[in-house]
Amino acid sequence: MTDLVGSDLAVQLGARRVLAGASCALRAGELVLLAGRNGAGKSTLLRALLGAQAVAGGAVQLGGKPIGSWRGDERARQLAFVPQAIETPFEFTGRELVAMGRHPHRGRGAPLSADDRTAIAEALRDVDAEGFADRPVTTLSGGEQRRIAVARALATKAPLLLLDEPTNCLDLEHALQLVALMDRLCAQGRGCLVASHDLNLFAPAADRVVVLHEGRVAADAPPEQALAPALLRSVFGVDCGPASGGFPRAFRLPG
Amino acid sequence: MTRALVAVLALLALAALHLGLAREGPGLADVAAWLAGCVGVGDGVPAVDAFVLGDIRLPRLLVALCGGASLALAGAVMQATFRNPLASPDLVGTSAGAAFGGALTIVTGAAAWSVIATPAGSLLGALATTALVFTLARAHDRFAVTSLLLAGIALNTLVGALTSFAVTFTFDNYTASSRVLFWLMGGLDARTWEHAAITAFGLLLCGALLRPAVRDLDLLTLSDDAAHSLGLDAPRARRRLVWIACGLTAATVSNTGGIAFVGLVVPHLARLLVGPAHDRLLPASAWLGAILLVAADLGCRLAPPDANLRLGVVTAFLGAPYFLWLLARHRRGEAL
Numbered sequence: 001m002t003d004l005v006g007s008d009l010a011v012q013l014g015a016r017r018v019l020a021g022a023s024c025a026l027r028a029g030e031l032v033l034l035a036g037r038n039g040a041g042k043s044t045l046l047r048a049l050l051g052a053q054a055v056a057g058g059a060v061q062l063g064g065k066p067i068g069s070w071r072g073d074e075r076a077r078q079l080a081f082v083p084q085a086i087e088t089p090f091e092f093t094g095r096e097l098v099a100m101g102r103h104p105h106r107g108r109g110a111p112l113s114a115d116d117r118t119a120i121a122e123a124l125r126d127v128d129a130e131g132f133a134d135r136p137v138t139t140l141s142g143g144e145q146r147r148i149a150v151a152r153a154l155a156t157k158a159p160l161l162l163l164d165e166p167t168n169c170l171d172l173e174h175a176l177q178l179v180a181l182m183d184r185l186c187a188q189g190r191g192c193l194v195a196s197h198d199l200n201l202f203a204p205a206a207d208r209v210v211v212l213h214e215g216r217v218a219a220d221a222p223p224e225q226a227l228a229p230a231l232l233r234s235v236f237g238v239d240c241g242p243a244s245g246g247f248p249r250a251f252r253l254p255g
Numbered sequence: 256m257t258r259a260l261v262a263v264l265a266l267l268a269l270a271a272l273h274l275g276l277a278r279e280g281p282g283l284a285d286v287a288a289w290l291a292g293c294v295g296v297g298d299g300v301p302a303v304d305a306f307v308l309g310d311i312r313l314p315r316l317l318v319a320l321c322g323g324a325s326l327a328l329a330g331a332v333m334q335a336t337f338r339n340p341l342a343s344p345d346l347v348g349t350s351a352g353a354a355f356g357g358a359l360t361i362v363t364g365a366a367a368w369s370v371i372a373t374p375a376g377s378l379l380g381a382l383a384t385t386a387l388v389f390t391l392a393r394a395h396d397r398f399a400v401t402s403l404l405l406a407g408i409a410l411n412t413l414v415g416a417l418t419s420f421a422v423t424f425t426f427d428n429y430t431a432s433s434r435v436l437f438w439l440m441g442g443l444d445a446r447t448w449e450h451a452a453i454t455a456f457g458l459l460l461c462g463a464l465l466r467p468a469v470r471d472l473d474l475l476t477l478s479d480d481a482a483h484s485l486g487l488d489a490p491r492a493r494r495r496l497v498w499i500a501c502g503l504t505a506a507t508v509s510n511t512g513g514i515a516f517v518g519l520v521v522p523h524l525a526r527l528l529v530g531p532a533h534d535r536l537l538p539a540s541a542w543l544g545a546i547l548l549v550a551a552d553l554g555c556r557l558a559p560p561d562a563n564l565r566l567g568v569v570t571a572f573l574g575a576p577y578f579l580w581l582l583a584r585h586r587r588g589e590a591l
Contacts, residue, residue: 052483072486081484088476089340090531100473104486108467156485 010057020215034195036212042195076104080153091136101155123154142169200248317451322507327544329500330518335472343519344504348384348410353508356380374509381505441512441567450510457506472533516574
């Protein structure tokens with residue numbers, strides 16, 4: 001079973017200490033919400049867990065091995081990533097971009113195999129993107145581009161997924177579909193770590209919520225505990241109701 | 256498959272025209288007779304025509320074919336590695352370094368020693384400038400796009416100024432300064448088999464190195480994080496690929512002088528034909544680059560001799576309107 005464990009991670013970007021001893025783990029079968037204010041270090045933590053960000057302290061282990069000791073393609077078959085935006089200036093079609101998700105499975109110069117094609121078709125179906133998969137990605141709406149980015153990560157068939165704001169720009173229906181999809185993936189034994197500001201969307205489905213505050217983990221617990229009113233007030237600066245708990249919650253400014 | 260066959264036939268036809276169309280000397284019929292003679296059919300052509308075709312026009316054709324393909328490939332590689340459709344081999348100082356190195360050999364008189372002195376000086380200038388850009392760009396042990404761009408712009412300006420200085424330094428020597436200027440404008444006249452060999456070697460070597468990396472180029476058009484998540488060490492791949500693009504550029508520019516726009520424009524045209532995926536884009540760019548440079552050189556050669564049309568000027572004439580068209584397209588909201 002592949003686990004991803006980041007312990008005591010410290011990251012310094014220029015003069016700023018973005019992470020100051022943050023620990024976060026992701027196991028197969030769980031959906032973890034990574035929450036925090038703007039600039040709390042969520043994206044940096046995801047990048048550190050991915051091995052794309054050098055850490056000044058602490059360590060990241062994937063499947064019990066330091067993340068840096070994995071060969072690129074082997075790591076990519078275990079751990080996939082959905083970045084905040086699709087960022088190619090060229091007119092690749094959605095299908096071509098999703099096909100890039102098969103890169104870690106293909107030998108150098110090898111054409112797409114039948115397995116690759118099946119994985120690509122499944123990934124596109126999972127995010128309901130078949131209708132626009134053959135259009136240039138530069139002509140797609142922000143939400144459609146997000147779904148292609150998620151499909152690319154799904155096409156890797158990696159058991160662990162890191163998602164940075166996957167519901168940005170998504171309409172309500174597709175945002176809910178994405179949560180349902182992640183729920184389904186977790187039920188199949190995959191693990192998802194989602195950085196998001198949409199607490200009401202993900203908290204009901206999440207097994208745990210990791211709250212990041214000023215580079216440290218302020219809470220790592222089931223949603224009810226992690227997003228307790230006291231913490232919401234101290235970390236996010238908001239009050240919430242009703243006091244009985246549960247989700248969705250109505251957030252409001254204090255006072 | 257049919258498309259590839261048509262592409263090869265078109266290139267061969269253009270090559271035959273390039274060999275046979277000239278203001279004087281052997282014509283198309285002589286090319287046919289010469290080629291037939293080469294494979295033992297017919298009587299061939301008189302020795303003087305065989306010399307013109309085999310030792311003057313053929314090396315020139317080969318430099319045009321390989322040079323065009325090299326510059327276009329270099330452009331396609333740079334645009335992917337820089338994630339910028341406006342990137343070109345000129346960006347990291349390779350062309351400027353080549354121009355400076357070549358100009359220096361002319362100014363110092365080293366060019367008179369041997370026919371390959373200018374290409375050699377220019378190759379050294381290109382590689383040295385590129386290496387310097389790379390060293391400057393390696394801040395924080397990363398090989399990021401922005402630092403490469405900044406270092407490239409700085410070195411381009413500096414080396415360009417040094418070249419201008421070298422030219423003005425020889426202003427008293429009219430022959431030397433006009434030769435430098437002539438060379439800087441790019442051209443394929445008086446190319447020999449030595450020039451053809453350097454250009455062809457550069458293309459074959461760098462082409463062979465590029466072949467296994469075509470999908471890496473696709474991944475590099477994403478962000479470094481996305482490429483990393485798909486198993487690619489983006490900074491390392493970028494460094495390797497930019498070196499290959501510089502090798503292609505240096506091997507060509509050192510033999511042709513400055514040739515504008517081929518590396519910038521051709522990948523755009525090729526993308527319109529086959530899309531952005533590099534397994535198709537690279538061969539299409541190489542093909543189009545070869546076609547464009549051979550056609551442009553043919554145009555140069557057929558122009559009246561007193562027009563003194565230089566190849567670099569022709570490619571710039573072709574390239575600038577294309578960019579205006581691209582601008583119009585961009586204003587309509589389409590991607591570059």
